[in-house]
Amino acid sequence: MAMHPLDRRRFLQGSLALSGLALADGALPVRPVREKTLVVLQLSGGNDGLSTVVPFRDRAYQAARASTRIDEDEILPLADGIGLHPALGGLRDRFDEGRLAIVRGVGYPSPNRSHFESLGIWHGASSDRRATASGWIGRLAEVAFGVDRHPNRIVHVGSRVPFSVYSPTHPAASFEDPAAYRFAAADLEELAREQETTSGSPSLKRLRAVFRDAARSSAGIRETTSAYRTDVDYPKTDLAESMRTTAALLKSDAGCRVVSLEQTGYDTHGDQRGRHDRLMEELDGALSAFLGDLAGSAAEETTTVMVFSEFGRRVAENGSRGTDHGKAGPMLLLGAPVRGGFHGDAPSLEDLDSGDLSFTTDFRAVYASVVEGVFGVEHERVLGARYETLPVLA
Amino acid sequence: MPCRPLLVPFLALTLIASAPMGSAEPAAPDGLVWDARAARHLLNRAGFGASRRRLEAAAEMGAEAFVRALLESPAEDRDPFFAERLGPRDMKDEAMGAGSMDIVEQRMEGASKRGSRAADKDQLDRFRAFWLQRILDDEDPLRERMTLFWHGHFTSSFRDVKSSYEMVAQNELLRANALGSFADLLHGIARDPAMLEYLDNDSNRKRSPNENFARELLELFALGEGNYTERDVAEAARAFTGWTDKNGEFQFAENRHDRGKKTFLGATGRFDGDDVIDVVLRQKTCGEHVARRLITYLEGIEPEPDRAVEYGAFLSEHDYSIAALLEKLFLDPRFYRDEVVGTRVTSPIDYIVGCARRLGVRAPGRMLAQASALAGQHLFEPPNVKGWEEGEAWITTSSFMARSNLVGALLGVVETERSGSSLKLLARLGGPFLNLHHRVRRTGAARDGEIAERLLVELLAVEPSPEALAQVTAFLAAEREELGLLDGALLEGGPRAEPVLRRAAHLILTLPDAHLH
Numbered sequence: 001m002a003m004h005p006l007d008r009r010r011f012l013q014g015s016l017a018l019s020g021l022a023l024a025d026g027a028l029p030v031r032p033v034r035e036k037t038l039v040v041l042q043l044s045g046g047n048d049g050l051s052t053v054v055p056f057r058d059r060a061y062q063a064a065r066a067s068t069r070i071d072e073d074e075i076l077p078l079a080d081g082i083g084l085h086p087a088l089g090g091l092r093d094r095f096d097e098g099r100l101a102i103v104r105g106v107g108y109p110s111p112n113r114s115h116f117e118s119l120g121i122w123h124g125a126s127s128d129r130r131a132t133a134s135g136w137i138g139r140l141a142e143v144a145f146g147v148d149r150h151p152n153r154i155v156h157v158g159s160r161v162p163f164s165v166y167s168p169t170h171p172a173a174s175f176e177d178p179a180a181y182r183f184a185a186a187d188l189e190e191l192a193r194e195q196e197t198t199s200g201s202p203s204l205k206r207l208r209a210v211f212r213d214a215a216r217s218s219a220g221i222r223e224t225t226s227a228y229r230t231d232v233d234y235p236k237t238d239l240a241e242s243m244r245t246t247a248a249l250l251k252s253d254a255g256c257r258v259v260s261l262e263q264t265g266y267d268t269h270g271d272q273r274g275r276h277d278r279l280m281e282e283l284d285g286a287l288s289a290f291l292g293d294l295a296g297s298a299a300e301e302t303t304t305v306m307v308f309s310e311f312g313r314r315v316a317e318n319g320s321r322g323t324d325h326g327k328a329g330p331m332l333l334l335g336a337p338v339r340g341g342f343h344g345d346a347p348s349l350e351d352l353d354s355g356d357l358s359f360t361t362d363f364r365a366v367y368a369s370v371v372e373g374v375f376g377v378e379h380e381r382v383l384g385a386r387y388e389t390l391p392v393l394a
Numbered sequence: 395m396p397c398r399p400l401l402v403p404f405l406a407l408t409l410i411a412s413a414p415m416g417s418a419e420p421a422a423p424d425g426l427v428w429d430a431r432a433a434r435h436l437l438n439r440a441g442f443g444a445s446r447r448r449l450e451a452a453a454e455m456g457a458e459a460f461v462r463a464l465l466e467s468p469a470e471d472r473d474p475f476f477a478e479r480l481g482p483r484d485m486k487d488e489a490m491g492a493g494s495m496d497i498v499e500q501r502m503e504g505a506s507k508r509g510s511r512a513a514d515k516d517q518l519d520r521f522r523a524f525w526l527q528r529i530l531d532d533e534d535p536l537r538e539r540m541t542l543f544w545h546g547h548f549t550s551s552f553r554d555v556k557s558s559y560e561m562v563a564q565n566e567l568l569r570a571n572a573l574g575s576f577a578d579l580l581h582g583i584a585r586d587p588a589m590l591e592y593l594d595n596d597s598n599r600k601r602s603p604n605e606n607f608a609r610e611l612l613e614l615f616a617l618g619e620g621n622y623t624e625r626d627v628a629e630a631a632r633a634f635t636g637w638t639d640k641n642g643e644f645q646f647a648e649n650r651h652d653r654g655k656k657t658f659l660g661a662t663g664r665f666d667g668d669d670v671i672d673v674v675l676r677q678k679t680c681g682e683h684v685a686r687r688l689i690t691y692l693e694g695i696e697p698e699p700d701r702a703v704e705y706g707a708f709l710s711e712h713d714y715s716i717a718a719l720l721e722k723l724f725l726d727p728r729f730y731r732d733e734v735v736g737t738r739v740t741s742p743i744d745y746i747v748g749c750a751r752r753l754g755v756r757a758p759g760r761m762l763a764q765a766s767a768l769a770g771q772h773l774f775e776p777p778n779v780k781g782w783e784e785g786e787a788w789i790t791t792s793s794f795m796a797r798s799n800l801v802g803a804l805l806g807v808v809e810t811e812r813s814g815s816s817l818k819l820l821a822r823l824g825g826p827f828l829n830l831h832h833r834v835r836r837t838g839a840a841r842d843g844e845i846a847e848r849l850l851v852e853l854l855a856v857e858p859s860p861e862a863l864a865q866v867t868a869f870l871a872a873e874r875e876e877l878g879l880l881d882g883a884l885l886e887g888g889p890r891a892e893p894v895l896r897r898a899a900h901l902i903l904t905l906p907d908a909h910l911h
Binding site for chain 1: 594597598599600601602603604605606609613619624627737739770777778779780783786787789790791792794795796798799802803807808859861865869897900901904905906907909910
């Protein structure tokens with residue numbers, strides 16, 4: 001079965017627009033103008049911000065943390081009394097280059113210590129906490145891409161697709177193993193490409209849109225990732241593998257504008273230090289390899305990475321050498337478009353909110369900055385309210 | 395693609411005609427229309443789908459009798475010999491016989507670190523296979539459905555618990571009480587070794603309590619977010635200090651327990667864990683939370699607040715009897731409303747078991763367990779403490795592919811050389827035993843549209859959509875023309891027809907309609 005003519009046309013239009021090939025006076029081809037892209041990495045379980053961006057000289061920190069404390073001799077100092085976790089050497093280099101922005105004390109009013117409620121708040125990002133039909137990245141797609149239904153605009157690499165990328169009209173392409181991302185029956189894949197999505201019950205309509213996108217994204221994703229070669233040595237971890245796939249997509253013309261990823265394991269109620277150390281090492285290894293891989297490519301200039309977690313952890317430890325669910329925590333932004341350094345005010349360790357850090361910057365203000373800076377979309381159209389943006393992007 | 399006009403209403407008639415209701419209307423509560431549609435819906439949700447024969451029997455029995463039969467578990471005790479084999483206690487006893495405590499310690503440590511790791515994993519794999527087999531066998535569908543529900547509600551993961559013995563013991567607790575009293579379940583789960591370890595209560599000590607279990611008890615298990623304060627979490631955590639486990643048994647470590655006064659949900663006393671659970675069970679919001687979770691799971695849509703209140707009150711008044719609540723729900727006309735019937739997205743287990751059952755393939759449990767894991771639902775390894783996100787969350791671009799590929803292997807119609815070994819095993823199973831050509835021919839279907847309709851009715855858990863009927867008919871017409879046969883002559887093509895029908899079945903089970911029930 002041949003490609004539907006309409007799809008072929010749309011596909012060609014898409015790739016033309018993407019490559020931005022403009023022949024000035026019919027002479028030299030101009031370097032392709034690539035569109036900006038966002039990589040969103042979720043640290044699931046509630047990352048202990050105090051063990052990530054560490055106020056190591058703060059006496060309240062030293063007093064509260066007996067077993068999880070990171071001492072001055074281990075720390076990677078960034079500024080007076082503040083340093084990074086010892087495993088974050090790659091991130092420290094980015095900070096020195098001015099390509100790592102640390103937004104301190106990020107949270108939201110009336111914080112919720114439930115993983116699921118808090119993730120729902122971060123994923124939905126509604127202005128009034130009421131449930132939204134689409135996640136915030138889904139709404140971004142609806143506003144920024146509109147009639148452009150290219151199936152690869154939003155990609156989630158991993159097994160669990162977060163609500164943030166959910167949209168009934170712009171489904172995310174998602175996969176864990178890109179090599180297995182195919183319909184084994186090629187004729188069914190062809191048939192699915194033509195799936196009509198405008199008739200049927202509401203649930204069937206939504207399913208049909210995903211079905212069609214599955215078929216339309218399959219070959220491109222597979223070919224892009226399987227053909228990918230790089231000199232960069234990625235560590236042998238799940239996160240690094242996913243970041244390698246992300247680099248392959250962003251350096252190609254697969255059409256991705258947002259890639260979503262997840263690192264799990266941050267719910268460190270017990271024996272936190274060793275577990276968290278390993279997570280930090282995995283995080284630093286994967287991010288460093290990824291940024292190194294983009295270096296020198298066109299994607300380097302256009303890619304912003306944003307790292308968040310659903311909440312920080314309690315300032316005081318519990319009795320299991322771990323920490324319970326807390327509130328505010330840091331967000332990280334990395335990449336060439338980023339204005340490095342500290343943003344937002346550091347929360348006080350003495351003036352606590354029921355044992356937790358209080359937020360100083362609303363996470364939706366960070367989203368707003370990214371929505372405007374990366375996608376050039378007025379953030380109110382996506383977030384439903386106005387927030388004071390931060391100068392995190394150049 | 396050519397598209398023939400088809401008579402859609404005929405579809406609905408086929409199923410009803412094949413399920414005669416008899417002249418005397420069987421008893422049904424006011425407002426409940428008990429017909430083939432209702433019976434199919436109930437068996438999709440209360441069980442794991444049904445063959446046509448079972449649907450006919452259900453429709454004939456009448457609503458009340460059928461629901462009663464569902465709620466009665468078979469008398470035969472089919473509990474297998476599991477868990478005892480690698481139980482820590484047995485290992486210890488055996489070692490004790492061998493000599494001193496030192497040897498005991500050595501053996502325990504050596505065993506748990508080396509060989510027994512693989513054996514432990516294998517024991518859990520065998521239990522998964524046993525469970526899936528039990529689901530496919532369909533002898534006690536409601537109990538299996540509810541055990542799966544509780545496995546998602548009171549969830550624990552082998553990844554954290556790291557003991558098949560404890561995971562199996564938890565499953566036996568859930569199965570034994572699946573239709574019993576929620577109060578018993580809640581008291582039981584708070585002493586369940588797998589749960590104590592999964593939610594870190596085994597290290598919840600007086601000096602500085604660990605809140606993990608207490609928080610999930612209130613948020614996920616019993617009350618729901620918004621029905622307690624952070625103070626209640628902290629006070630409940632104190633009450634559960636010292637509740638731990640040893641060698642796979644619950645243990646109360648008195649020296650770790652906080653005997654002080656606690657103020658919890660407005661009550662004050664020197665509470666321990668059981669007291670806290672009793673206070674929880676007295677809350678109006680507890681019944682409502684449990685009712686809401688159950689209705690949301692079984693209907694696929696969250697109930698209106700009034701309805702959750704109504705069912706919550708009913709549950710509290712009936713001593714938290716789950717069977718009583720289910721009986722009320724299954725005889726409630728609202729359970730059969732259009733918004734609910736055929737609109738829920740199947741979980742991987744629903745999908746795979748449903749496909750095997752409707753195709754008539756006797757797949758072994760081990761394979762079904764592997765297939766559901768490949769499709770994203772690995773029993774005993776839920777994604778997080780909330781269990782599996784049900785409904786539309788199951789549908790992603792890759793889940794469409796994974797499901798299509800699994801069922802393609804089961805039908806023996808896709809190349810499996812490059813696929814995983816479990817796909818290959820599946821392919822060896824299904825292929826030879828199917829005879830779709832005979833099955834369709836027997837019904838008198840001959841023309842493309844009739845064959846398409848017959849296959850759709852037999853293979854889907856829902857009423858097929860007109861779009862699906864058009865797609866399958868067009869597919870059959872194109873295939874038939876390729877064989878040089880006239881419309882109506884496909885099934886006369888004998889052996890040549892079977893591969894066409896299997897590929898049509900593959901198409902049907904790949905389409906969006908196949909993921910609803």
